[in-house]
Amino acid sequence: GAGVSQSPSNKVTEKGKDVELRCDPISGHTALYWYRQSLGQGLEFLIYFQGNSAPDKSGLPSDRFSAERTGGSVSTLTIQRTQQEDSAVYLCASSLGGTSGSYEQYFGPGTRLTVT
Amino acid sequence: KNQVEQSPQSLIILEGKNCTLQCNYTVSPFSNLRWYKQDTGRGPVSLTIMTFSENTKSNGRYTATLDADTKQSSLHITASQLSDSASYICVVSPGGGYNKLIFGAGTRLAVHP
Numbered sequence: 001g002a003g004v005s006q007s008p009s010n011k012v013t014e015k016g017k018d019v020e021l022r023c024d025p026i027s028g029h030t031a032l033y034w035y036r037q038s039l040g041q042g043l044e045f046l047i048y049f050q051g052n053s054a055p056d057k058s059g060l061p062s063d064r065f066s067a068e069r070t071g072g073s074v075s076t077l078t079i080q081r082t083q084q085e086d087s088a089v090y091l092c093a094s095s096l097g098g099t100s101g102s103y104e105q106y107f108g109p110g111t112r113l114t115v116t
Numbered sequence: 117k118n119q120v121e122q123s124p125q126s127l128i129i130l131e132g133k134n135c136t137l138q139c140n141y142t143v144s145p146f147s148n149l150r151w152y153k154q155d156t157g158r159g160p161v162s163l164t165i166m167t168f169s170e171n172t173k174s175n176g177r178y179t180a181t182l183d184a185d186t187k188q189s190s191l192h193i194t195a196s197q198l199s200d201s202a203s204y205i206c207v208v209s210p211g212g213g214y215n216k217l218i219f220g221a222g223t224r225l226a227v228h229p
Contacts, residue, residue, distance in 0.1 A: 004159070035219075040221065041221055042120070042205070042219035042220050042221040042222065043160075043205070043217075043219040044219075045216050045217070048216065056216075059216075091159050091160075093159070104162055104165065105162075105217065106162075107159030107160050107161070108159050109157070109158050109159050110157075110158075110159055
């Protein structure tokens with residue numbers, strides 16, 4: 001079946017502009033994650049959605065970052081008033097869910113964001 | 117602080133050779149440890165996942181080991197191929213019903229002909 005897809009694959013924006021990144025998880029996966037990967041750094045957790053529960057937003061670096069997941073499927077990560085330090089690859093992953101931490105996470109190809 | 121440290125940062129080997137990548141972690145409590153392969157421009161793909169009770173797990177030419185007492189893991193690649201060129205990421209899942217993964221920075225492996 002289809003894997004996790006993300007769009008756009010690349011995004012170049014000017015400092016101060018807002019951007020929206022999209023993630024389509026694997027059908028039937030109830031858990032969805034957003035991560036940020038900066039050059040030479042490990043993946044940094046941003047936000048976690050699980051079913052109809054309130055999302056875990058503890059990883060969002062500032063209030064310029066927000067995310068929503070509509071209908072328990074597609075998710076959008078929004079960055080307002082982008083800054084140069086926001087330049088990174090944003091990865092989305094989905095899993096069958098649960099809180100045991102043992103479910104396999106399947107990653108999308110990422111969106112490379114460049115803020116000029 | 118929960119951390120995952122990987123070594124070496126980068127590695128170059130010749131095609132057909134073996135190599136071993138290291139991972140040390142200080143995550144506690146501990147649920148499981150995973151190794152991912154990330155090709156350039158792609159998302160990570162799972163290679164192995166081990167719970168604290170497992171010492172070794174293989175996936176083709178990839179063999180992961182885990183010593184939960186010393187909090188060390190290794191990934192051994194046998195008879196390397198050019199397609200093994202990628203970043204290899206060690207990831208630890210804390211226990212306690214917590215589903216956030218903690219990622220190492222990865223080892224960048226280059227296999228040369």
